[in-house]
Amino acid sequence: MTTLLTLLSCFLGTLFGIACAWCRVYGSRRPRLAIGCFVEFFRNTPFIIQIFFIYFGLPSIGLKFSSFPAAIIALTINLGAYACEIIRAGIEATPRGQLEAAQSLGLDSRQIFTRVVLPPAMSRIWPGLTSQLIIIMLATAVCSLISTEELSYIANRVSAETFRQFESYIIVTTLYLLLSICFRRFLNWLGPRFIFGCSPIGTAR
Amino acid sequence: MIQFTLWDIVRNLLISIPWTLLLSAIAFLGGGAVGILLLALRLARPRAFSLPIAAYVQIFQGTPLLMQLFLVYFGLALGGIETTPMTAASICVVLYASAYLTETWRGCVESIPKGQWEASASLALTFTEQLRYVIFPQAVRLSVPPTIGLLVQIIKNTSLASVVGFVELTRSGQMIANVTFQPFLVYGLVALFYFALCFPCSLFGAWMERRLRVQH
Amino acid sequence: MQKNPSSAPLVDIQNLHKCFGRNEVLKGIDLQVFRSEVVCIIGKSGSGKSTLLRCINGLETFDRGKIVVGGQSVETANAHALRELRKKVGMIFQHFNLFPSMTAGKNIMLAPKLVHRRSPDECQELAMRLLARVGLEGKFDAAPHQLSGGQQQRVAIARALAMEPEVLLCDEMTSALDPELVGEVLQVIEQLARDGSTLIIVTHEMNFARKVSDRVIFMHQGCIHEQGSPEDIFTSPRTPELRSFLSH
Numbered sequence: 001m002t003t004l005l006t007l008l009s010c011f012l013g014t015l016f017g018i019a020c021a022w023c024r025v026y027g028s029r030r031p032r033l034a035i036g037c038f039v040e041f042f043r044n045t046p047f048i049i050q051i052f053f054i055y056f057g058l059p060s061i062g063l064k065f066s067s068f069p070a071a072i073i074a075l076t077i078n079l080g081a082y083a084c085e086i087i088r089a090g091i092e093a094t095p096r097g098q099l100e101a102a103q104s105l106g107l108d109s110r111q112i113f114t115r116v117v118l119p120p121a122m123s124r125i126w127p128g129l130t131s132q133l134i135i136i137m138l139a140t141a142v143c144s145l146i147s148t149e150e151l152s153y154i155a156n157r158v159s160a161e162t163f164r165q166f167e168s169y170i171i172v173t174t175l176y177l178l179l180s181i182c183f184r185r186f187l188n189w190l191g192p193r194f195i196f197g198c199s200p201i202g203t204a205r
Numbered sequence: 206m207i208q209f210t211l212w213d214i215v216r217n218l219l220i221s222i223p224w225t226l227l228l229s230a231i232a233f234l235g236g237g238a239v240g241i242l243l244l245a246l247r248l249a250r251p252r253a254f255s256l257p258i259a260a261y262v263q264i265f266q267g268t269p270l271l272m273q274l275f276l277v278y279f280g281l282a283l284g285g286i287e288t289t290p291m292t293a294a295s296i297c298v299v300l301y302a303s304a305y306l307t308e309t310w311r312g313c314v315e316s317i318p319k320g321q322w323e324a325s326a327s328l329a330l331t332f333t334e335q336l337r338y339v340i341f342p343q344a345v346r347l348s349v350p351p352t353i354g355l356l357v358q359i360i361k362n363t364s365l366a367s368v369v370g371f372v373e374l375t376r377s378g379q380m381i382a383n384v385t386f387q388p389f390l391v392y393g394l395v396a397l398f399y400f401a402l403c404f405p406c407s408l409f410g411a412w413m414e415r416r417l418r419v420q421h
Numbered sequence: 422m423q424k425n426p427s428s429a430p431l432v433d434i435q436n437l438h439k440c441f442g443r444n445e446v447l448k449g450i451d452l453q454v455f456r457s458e459v460v461c462i463i464g465k466s467g468s469g470k471s472t473l474l475r476c477i478n479g480l481e482t483f484d485r486g487k488i489v490v491g492g493q494s495v496e497t498a499n500a501h502a503l504r505e506l507r508k509k510v511g512m513i514f515q516h517f518n519l520f521p522s523m524t525a526g527k528n529i530m531l532a533p534k535l536v537h538r539r540s541p542d543e544c545q546e547l548a549m550r551l552l553a554r555v556g557l558e559g560k561f562d563a564a565p566h567q568l569s570g571g572q573q574q575r576v577a578i579a580r581a582l583a584m585e586p587e588v589l590l591c592d593e594m595t596s597a598l599d600p601e602l603v604g605e606v607l608q609v610i611e612q613l614a615r616d617g618s619t620l621i622i623v624t625h626e627m628n629f630a631r632k633v634s635d636r637v638i639f640m641h642q643g644c645i646h647e648q649g650s651p652e653d654i655f656t657s658p659r660t661p662e663l664r665s666f667l668s669h
Contacts (some may be wrong), residue, residue, distance in 0.1 A: 346522070
């Protein structure tokens with residue numbers, strides 16, 4: 001369950017982040033400002049409050065979510081906000097020469113963005129982005145507080161039943177540690193393979 | 206049902222903010238002190254401390270703060286020490302902050318160009334002299350923006366101390382929401398309060414970063 | 422200039438070998454440099470010139486051989502020995518490496534204050550004298566980023582001279598400069614040579630090497646391929662590699 005939560009929200013969150021970043025770099029003034037406010041709000045408030053707001057707060061104005069969708073929404077929006085800033089920095093660091101070369105080859109702006117700007121930008125910021133994705137994976141633990149049946153929730157249940165809190169928490173913590181190490185390895189394999197071709201991580205020019 | 210006014214809610218939330226700030230301060234200052242110590246140990250020759258400290262950082266960065274809090278809280282109880290939520294939360298966030306701070310500061314030191322090390326070595330400076338007069342002044346400059354970012358992260362993470370019962374902004378928000386049956390309003394206000402605490406710090410960090418970039 | 426070839430060499434390198442991984446970069450270098458001699462090392466990129474220079478002041482380790490400078494042998498594993506060595510050997514880097522958080526004057530004052538333990542007033546006076554010597558009086562309070570490349574390099578030279586080294590190593594000190602700034606740095610080095618300093622210079626500036634050096638060494642693929650006086654090297658090169666190098 002933790003894995004599912006993580007992978008789903010990371011994937012959606014990254015796409016959301018790319019969309020926001022595009023908006024902030026290329027969009028007109030109003031959307032840029034709106035996205036900016038949204039991003040700053042979600043980066044400056046704690047995740048636990050965000051998820052409480054979505055799960056407990058929204059029902060009183062009619063939007064009711066069960067715990068799994070609520071967790072996905074909260075994780076995705078949170079990641080989107082952080083990813084937006086990280087990816088934006090990567091996009092803005094694109095050397096002007098590459099844009100000029102792409103334009104003089106006759107590519108349209110969508111092609112330029114997806115093929116010329118985005119892959120090197122992603123490789124440039126990949127270390128920062130993977131750190132953020134790992135933070136999201138660890139944030140799934142907080143989702144246990146709204147009863148999402150993931151790792152921490154199981155730990156709580158086991159410890160309540162057996163009264164051996166410390167042992168169950170140690171085991172679960174070790175599992176998280178292993179998960180985070182594996183996740184980072186996986187991401188470092190995934191990036192070069194599928195996303196940014198042969199530019200080395202962090203040093204694309 | 207008792208009617209609660211908006212002011213009642215706001216007032217009760219405001220009372221808990223100093224506790225959030227206190228825990229954040231303890232975490233930042235305590236974590237900073239431990240972090241500097243760990244950094245000095247890690248840089249010192251012989252490199253005996255490098256691996257244990259790297260492991261320490263990996264543990265705190267690779268596990269959820271929630272779990273760390275539970276472990277400290279129940280672990281201390283298991284060891285027979287009577288702890289209040291305040292003590293457990295403080296110890297945990299200090300260790301957590303120290304791991305992140307020492308790693309950030311180490312990154313800053315390592316991003317100093319090798320030429321600086323070579324030039325100061327060629328002038329026959331000792332290792333300590335190199336650190337003190339050449340490397341650290343530059344590293345401190347580089348480290349201000351990310352350190353402020355970590356401060357914001359610490360303030361936000363104090364919200365998790367609520368799970369071990371420490372009454373700060375989040376916990377009081379939970380209690381008030383349960384009593385007033387107005388979670389939308391209460392959690393919305395809590396979010397706004399955190400925003401009011403964190404956003405100025407973020408702005409300050411961004412301003413400092415622009416200023417430091419111009420200077421070079 | 423008084424030269425005394427029969428006296429002991431100031432820098433004595435014997436059978437120096439160094440590998441980077443499986444790549445042998447220095448293949449048995451034997452070199453002696455005498456006091457007040459100016460030696461220029463020329464050669465293609467990758468011939469090992471900079472590596473050789475960096476071995477002399479201990480910035481690179483070496484696998485086999487011996488280096489002795491002014492009686493102090495180079496032992497890269499011994500921090501105390503390295504410190505003693507670096508009091509005798511100064512280095513000028515291609516990218517200047519001035520300390521950005523200090524003014525020009527403070528850059529120069531740092532090492533005498535810490536290593537020779539001079540008083541701050543002495544150091545300040547020394548710094549001002551050296552700045553005047555390199556043609557930068559009045560720049561004491563300038564920050565490095567406010568100075569041009571040529572000015573920064575001259576401050577770097579003053580900084581190295583503040584330690585009163587017995588030999589000064591110059592690692593391509595003009596390669597990172599715009600062409601119009603190269604002259605001011607070369608002038609300073611020429612003056613140092615005229616004043617009798619011992620200099621070992623790695624450079625691509627052939628005319629400069631011809632004018633200022635007592636001996637020119639041509640390195641090729643990790644060995645000293647040819648050495649001799651500037652006239653011998655530049656007007657009558659013996660080996661085909663040197664001839665092809667000079668014709669470019």
